[in-house]
Amino acid sequence: MNKVAFITGATRGIGRQIAITLAENGYSIALNYRNENNELKQTKCEIENAGAKCLTIKGDVSNFNSCEEMAKKVIDTFGEINVLVNNAGITKDMLLIKMKNEDFEDVINVNLIGTYNVTKSIIQYMIKQKEGRIINISSVVGLCGNAGQTNYSASKAGIIGFTKSLAKEVGSRNILVNAVAPGFIQTNMTDVLKEEVKEEIKKSIPLKRMGTTKDVANVVKFLASQESSYITGQVIQVDGGMLM
Ligand code: NDP
Numbered sequence: 154m155n156k157v158a159f160i161t162g163a164t165r166g167i168g169r170q171i172a173i174t175l176a177e178n179g180y181s182i183a184l185n186y187r188n189e190n191n192e193l194k195q196t197k198c199e200i201e202n203a204g205a206k207c208l209t210i211k212g213d214v215s216n217f218n219s220c221e222e223m224a225k226k227v228i229d230t231f232g233e234i235n236v237l238v239n240n241a242g243i244t245k246d247m248l249l250i251k252m253k254n255e256d257f258e259d260v261i262n263v264n265l266i267g268t269y270n271v272t273k274s275i276i277q278y279m280i281k282q283k284e285g286r287i288i289n290i291s292s293v294v295g296l297c298g299n300a301g302q303t304n305y306s307a308s309k310a311g312i313i314g315f316t317k318s319l320a321k322e323v324g325s326r327n328i329l330v331n332a333v334a335p336g337f338i339q340t341n342m343t344d345v346l347k348e349e350v351k352e353e354i355k356k357s358i359p360l361k362r363m364g365t366t367k368d369v370a371n372v373v374k375f376l377a378s379q380e381s382s383y384i385t386g387q388v389i390q391v392d393g394g395m396l397m
Contacts, residue, residue: 155181156181156235156236156377157181157231157233157235157236158234158235158237158238159223159224159234159237159238160172160182160238161185161214161238161239161241161267162187162240162241163182163184163185163238163240164186164188164190164192164193164196166338166341167290167335167366167369167370168241169366171238171369171373171374172184172200173196173200173203174367174370175236175370176199177205179205180205180236180377181205181231182200183208183210183223183226183230183234184196184207184209185210185211185223186211187211187212189211208226208230208231210226210227214239214267214268214271215262215263217270217273219270221274224271224275224278227275228278233282234278235285236285236286236287237272237279237285237286237287237288238288238289239267239268239272239287239288239289241264242267242290242308244302244342245305246302246305252303256304257303260304260305261307261311263308265308268312268315272315272319279323279326279328280323280326280328284326284328285323285328285329286329286330287328288332288377289330289332289333290332290333291309291312291313291333291388292305292334293334293335293390293392293396294306294309295309295310295311295312295334296313296390297396309334313332313334316331316388320386329376329381329382329384329385331387331388333372333389334388334389334390335368335369335390335392336358336364336390336392336393336395336396337354337363337392338363338364338365338368339364339365339366357395358393358395359393359395360394361393368391369391372389372391376389
């Protein structure tokens with residue numbers, strides 16, 4: 154197998170682990186990053202150590218032209234894109250009453266419009282190939298909401314609607330579209346929370362621990378594989394039972 158996976162926001166956290174896991178499972182990796190740093194070099198190095206090809210592509214998912222250029226680069230290098238993982242995401246938390254308009258817009262622009270921009274740039278190639286997998290990283294808060302995250306929850310709920318609608322549009326083309334909704338995963342995004350807040354959240358999770366990036370990456374690996382060939386339009390929660 155020499156399949157190609159394009160993962161957005163993959164220098165650290167969940168995206169990085171998805172890229173490494175897919176590399177270990179024989180995929181060539183197109184790795185999108187926004188800022189060049191040591192994390193990018195380390196991730197590329199780990200992917201290559203796993204024996205996979207790694208193309209790193211700078212680009213901002215909230216910019217449509219940038220996404221079209223990235224898609225073209227992946228096709229020029231590898232000839233196809235079999236798996237797209239829309240992972241890039243940000244938070245700018247605040248109660249709605251105090252939220253700045255630009256913080257609401259920024260989160261929607263990266264998380265939801267970013268998912269649209271990248272998918273729209275890539276779908277034509279998948280249609281030509283007559284196969285593809287699109288895996289969108291949503292969140293449990295897109296299902297249940299969270300105080301202080303109206304912007305983020307709206308973006309993640311939007312991703313779920315986008316996933317289901319696109320699954321209906323492209324199912325006949327053998328393109329499967331699913332979402333993964335992680336709960337509380339140990340990354341930079343959650344490192345900013347106070348220890349006491351983390352402890353309270355852990356208490357509310359039946360499995361009594363935060364998830365790891367591997368917990369999420371393993372589900373993405375499954376959704377990218379032949380083993381999931383009759384699953385589309387679904388939201389798979391990876392949350393230790395946090396939301397039932
Ligand atoms: P991190 O903050 O660790 O990583 C986010 C990644 O997205 C970074 O590589 C970042 O790059 C990249 N990124 C942000 N904005 C853009 C952009 N405009 N264009 C391209 N890349 C961008 O987050 P996580 O790994 O925790 O989160 C990954 C995904 O999982 C996100 O969509 C998040 O919402 C989701 N998620 C995370 C949960 C958690 O508990 N951690 C729970 C539920 C969902 P840069 O370094 O350049 O900013």
